[in-house]
Amino acid sequence: MATTEKKTKATAEGQGGFRQAQAWLHTWCGLWFSWLLFAVFLTGTLAVFDDPITHWMTPEHHAEEEAAAALAAKGVPAADRAQRLAWGMAYMAEHHPRAQMWELWPSDANGGGELKVYWFDANNQYASAALDPSSGKPLAPAAGHAVRATLGGHHFVDFHYELHAGTVGLWIVGIAAMAMLVALVSGVITHKRIFKDFFTFRPKKGQRSWLDAHNAVAVLTLPFQFMIAYTGIVISGATFMPAGKILHYGTGNAAQAQFASELSDGVKPARTGRAMDVPALEPFAARGQALMGQAVRAVVIDHPGDAGARIGVYGWNSEDESVRRLSGTTGMAMFSAATGEVQRVRMPGAADGGTAMLAQSAMSGLHMVTYGGWGMKWLYFLCGLAGTAMMGSGAVLFIVKRRHKHLGEFGAATARVYRLVEALNVAAIAGLAVACVGYLWANRLLPVALEHRADRELHVFFALWALALLHAFMRSPARAWREQLGALAALCLLLPVLNVLTTGDHLPAQLLRGDWESAGVEFGALAFGLAALGALRHLPKRAAR
Template sequence: MAWLHTWAGLWFSWLLYAVFLTGTLAVFSEAISHWMNPEHAIEEARTAQREAPTVDRSRRLDMAVQYMSRNHGGANMWEIWPVNRHHDNGLVAYWFDQNHQYADAELDPDTGEPLPEEHHGEGRQTAGGAHFVNFHYTLHSPGIGLWIVALAGMAMLVALVSGIITHKRIFKDFFTFRSGKGQRSWLDAHNAAAVLTLPFQFMIAYTGIVISSLTLMPAPIAGVYGTGPDAERQYLAEYTGDTPPARTGQPLAVPALEPIVARAEKLIGQEARAIVITHPEDGSMRIGVYGWNEDAETRSRISSTTGMAEYSAATGELLRSRPAGGVAGGAPSLLQQAMSDLHMVKFGGLAMKWLYFVCGLAGAAMMGTGAVLFMVKRRTRMGDEFGAATARMYRLIEGLNVAALAGLGIACIAYFWANRLLPVALEQRAAWEIRAFFGAWALTLLHAWLCSPRRAWIIQLSLLAALCLPLPALSPLAVGDHLAAQIARDDWESAGVELATLAFGMLAAWGAWRVARRKPAAARPARGATPAAPASIQEISHDHA
């Protein structure tokens, strides 16, 4: 079990560290997206100061139906958001295109005509916090990337279980940390980060695998329903009890939506968020009304589903409904929904997000300290684990440690710098921000293998601090905004991002200082080994962090 814990942990520690760090940042993906589109953030603050316009929802619904009937009459589904809180209270329509993909159009609330793409003004194109969300579970490769991350998640569960089995004093390590003791300190840090957040680490790894079960375990579904998108849709429809009727072929005009929406709101006890019309303009047409979750509701329920009521367009009969927090399909669906919301922290409000953020950083620290500990234990006792290639393998691992831990931090902050420095009008601007992330990360890996390990740690931690600490000063120069103004207008999303970068910068500067002042330890031969280790191994041991 000790062997399993060591090697399963080591070979996946670099990837798991990246998954945990970017997943932790993804907890505040909306705040990061807000900061990375400063023009929109400033305009949003100005809009909040103005008196909210009066919304004639009935007229908005009628205009949206007319637009959809003229332009997308053959679509199997229409979805209307009459007051979209995420689009400046605008009017938005969605539909399924010929490829069964979501398409959308933002409509002018006064005329019902589609608005041009540039109507939001000079806002920059950016991937925002979605970059961290997508990377942490697909590595920006939805096919093979999802499988790689899932395999790493399984390896994490193996490492956690084997670590518990081999742990002789798990409860004592709740309260044990000895600083300045070399290998003992790294082991204490690794144990403390793991033990203090052990329930969280199990939960986040397990739920991350479960919510991708359709992809990871396709055989049972394929055996019953076949393969392909239509088979998956049929499975999901039966699983949730949401099987739409077949089209009748008889034309049926869409009825006035406002009376139906008002009736549904009274039933579910929530303001209407979206109106979904299945088989529009057909005799089988159904009209579903979905509610908005208020902040107070998300703090008291694990399931993030909203209230819903669905009616027959032909008769007005209530066909099905669910309360807020409920799901269609019974206990299995509720369990799947709860697993998903547990992983994505869609409950508990801001306090729960901060708890996940801190526990996520502890998980990243667990991976990072484990990877460093592997080499710390071997720097002073050079053995023969890889035969003649031992020195080269240790050098490879040292370089991966530096690039995976310090280098990933540099890549993340380079992504933020790219957001501020790239021209606003640059084509494929969001893609260039992501290229800056991967490009910076690749350079740190090259640097870590060109420099001695100790020097690479010092340089990369210093560079991380040098990029983090001045980032708040970049905003006034690049976008005319600054930290004091953000706090003054209660824009704590933007201010939080900049304050967090200052905190990480100071932590990186402290780490660089600690590595620089620490004297390298002399290598001593392993038990049973010859007294003189190869010169290449001695050089590694003398240049440690």
């Protein structure tokens, strides 16, 4: 009997020791990465709606859309696809005859819209031009409506996965994603009553309330958090595990470009050196559409003007296809320009590179929510907000727990470390949110004709974030929270007013014309502003306690 009791006691102590170790791992792994993960999650959540944000940040396009609608209302006939492709080819032959690639987008998914052409310029940068769909002439900006240069919502996409720091940033985010998986697993092990705690919330209980909130948002979206972290790592696997790619292709830029080309389009044909005019594109477009079963999105000519030219026809994913397919790849048909021979066909939803690439494409669809339509985007947005709250509440919980109980983890320097954590919490949570909405303000306040304007908007974002960090160190934590949340509330709630003053556009007009993208951005800003006001109302009571 005594032996059994000793074994039971030893087992309990072992389990307790293991859980204690996981609690330590969860606390410190979560803390040191929580600020970066909060930034990644918040910007990733906003990136779900990067297209609507870009739409709001380019108000000059609204005038172009209204002009196109007015022409349609007057009955001005739009040219058919064959004519549009001919005009696009003529423009490229006149202005960019030596470009390595011509890419023509004859229309939108419904057969209307602008005619757009793309190419790589002398610096190997992607360049574009819009042509009038009724005449083929280049579209000049309307008087008084120069289009502002901006990264738009893609800023949040870039920051979310590589911090605007290229490969180095990608590695940093990848390491943070691994730390997130460690924190998630250790958190599940630590909280033995995690599902029971999910249904428990005790308001106005200080540390207990923060822990309840942290548990609730974590358990509610736990499958989503695991999925988003894992797929984020997998889709960048070639960067994190590059040995095979380097061994076969080498490390130079040309070698990496060859790898990317072969992965996506197969081996591109070499120039033959024999001149040959580009044939009419409409027959290729019609054959490609029939082969892949999709409306034509783009026609791409590799090595135009050479006998070795190749013509690729790419399709549009319909809304129904986007809802039911994880893989976001479209159909594609590749032809020899000289003989018209079909070289390769890819059906919608398939992937070049076999099963492995199809799996990665599906992982990309899961991570980037290219499936499920607007309903799935809203689900990702809400789950992303919950994940953001999980990171933020965890960081705040660390310091709330130690506010009245000095644990002395760092000896004589513990108080200074706690102060550092407090300041980083303010800057990482409230300060980043201020920087994000400040980025939208910069879009409206910077002169439209300013050189390097898109870069200046980014500079405003990072400058506001740096100022928030400096402010958090200069003020007491309670005052820093109050002042930065106050600034966030003011910037969010006044954003629609700023839009009226700078563009003349406003929410009622957006709703009347059915511009739900612009209206959604401004309603979102108002919602975040009200949330900041709610947090602000709670702060004086907490500070008094």
